[in-house]
Amino acid sequence: MPTLFTTPLTPGLVAHIALEAVNLQRGNTWVFESLSLQFAEHRIGLIGDNGAGKSSLFRLICGLDQPQSGHVYLPPAASEDAAPWVGMMFQNSDEQIIFPTVEEELALSLRHLRLSRAEAQTHVRTWLATRGLADWAPRAIGSLSQGQRQHVCWLALLIGAHHTLLLDEPFASLDLPGQALLRQEMAAAPQQIIVSTHVLDHVRHFERVIWLDRGHVRADGPGAQVCAQYEADVATRAAHAINKT
Template sequence: MQADFNSSTTPRPANGMALKDVTLQRGRTRVFEALNLQLFEQRIGLIGDNGAGKSSLFRLLCGLDQPQSGHVHVPELEADGTAPFVGMMFQNSDEQIIFPTVEEELALSLRHLRWSRAQAQAHVRTWLAARGLADWAPRAIGSLSQGQRQHVCWLALLIGGHQTLLLDEPFSSLDLPGQALLRQEISVAPQQIIVSTHVLDHVRHFERVIWLDKGRVRADGLGAEVCAQYEADVAERATLVS
């Protein structure tokens, strides 16, 4: 799946994301070197040890980091003012949430529509009510649990109209009911979704999973197969340590 951009049988993605020969250096650490990926599938899992490069890949895709060399292809903002193609949910919701109430935070995701504050908040209230969450609109962020704050970040992605959603460890702060709810919402969302996670059961059924190992693609294929390879590798390393 790491197709060559120059291959005559592999067209450049028109509505997907891709990286060609991307090198990313952070301080003295070489995070990626000549990384090539094309990301077409609707559901993609991203797995690997801490420090493998998962969050760095997300930061490249949403423009928070720029490579020292190579090219990151992401469809541009449409001329009609629609939302940016990519939206990202951070691992720590406190690094993402800005405003003091839920409705203000979700209204921020509508800024590309250039509505007034009142128009945006009215839309948020209607949208939340349609999802059975009308009572969430006026709630103070400080009154929410960590899992509920994570859910607010997920709602902000959905209401924002992005075409691709990057979820960085979205299950880490959720209890079992919260994990089940998010997994269900991911399964029915129309957007392309890429999930970085250590909880392999949430991506094992995906059509594609990428295993990153020290900034390199160690395996790339069907979710069940790649997850099994990663689990076997972890088990072997644990045996060597013991």
Template sequence: MPADGLRLEDVTLVRGTRRVFEGLTLHLTERRIGLVGDNGAGKSSLFRLLCGLDRPDAGRVRVHGLDTVSERRQLPRHIGLMFQNPDDQIVFPTVAEELAFSLTAQGAPRAEARAEAKEFLAQRGLADWAARAVGELSQGQRQQVCLLALQICSPRTLLLDEPFASLDLPSQARLSAQLAATEQQVVVSTHQLDTVRDFERVLWLADGQVRADGPGPVVCAAYADDVRARAEADSQRHGALHA
């Protein structure tokens, strides 16, 4: 991954009266990066900043050298976001049309895009998916379509927001294999620590700050220990109140 990577420089993000981030600085260049932390820690907000969906109130965000505010229109060629719920992302009724839309959105002629989408599926052993109705696919299959729709455009970075949240074990295994096979930089936000435990870098976000940043096994273990400690403390308080 090029040295420029993903950069946040002294970023502040405010929503209403809440400061989601204040003075956040990060430089993300590793091929596989995980984001862990409680709900509300800032994981999805970080993704929205990187994709240009949110503007920083202070500081600067750059994606492979592009400023996410002044050069926002160029971002889709370099970074793609997969939402937690595939139904929030899928637009077209068939798989081939959904993949082709990713290409036409970047200026490809419709017929050319549709042919490329079919070839892209065939190369992955999914030729029979081209004409399938998205509405008839399982949750895991729709999630797979969303990832394919990002990959067909070959952005340098993929951001995946809770991609394993609603998948059964076989679907999780297929998605993990799909991610392992991709050459792009992948950043995964998840509550399922096993899916990022072996990543070269994991960030633990807490209250808009980086609580820990390091190898996956180390950071995941620290976060899991913290969750257990808080759960035990809550249990003890609950017991004392009812003693």
């Protein structure tokens, strides 16, 4: 039976997420076959074509999908009231945000603390004020731009105090100032961050990048090296496509 454990894969990897021999099938399609990965580095990028399995990998780590076989390992919680180890930002913020105001949405990330509604509201407002965003607390989500909604999703991850943040195409709906701000905040965040993106410049400097190709790991190594390999492969495929026309 597929299982999600909160114990480490091997001794000494207490703070690592790992997948062991994971098989994931959707309909008649195998998304992953015997996929094994460990995620130890502070900054990890995921790259690859559409349909390569990047979002599916995130959903497995979060427990939103369950494999047909194999295991997903998460580190054990430090206490009963600790935040979930993993937090995820979806590609589309409208699929993630469920409450009508910013402060209510951020308060959802504090549910593990078992605060009263008033306590959670105070915590959120104080936290936003420390970031210079006190006026955001009562704002209606419907009044925000798509980029601002994406920023709310990012704030929800930060206030939730997760150990690992999964960001699925986090720059897609951001303008250049928004991208610059997110990059700065990501660089300053103490959490482990795993980023799925088609914009290679956002992960080229990462210590590790994984190139997924139809559910398999095509390359895994330093960001600059793996991004260059992927770019070369894309250029080769594009040239072949042109030659066929």
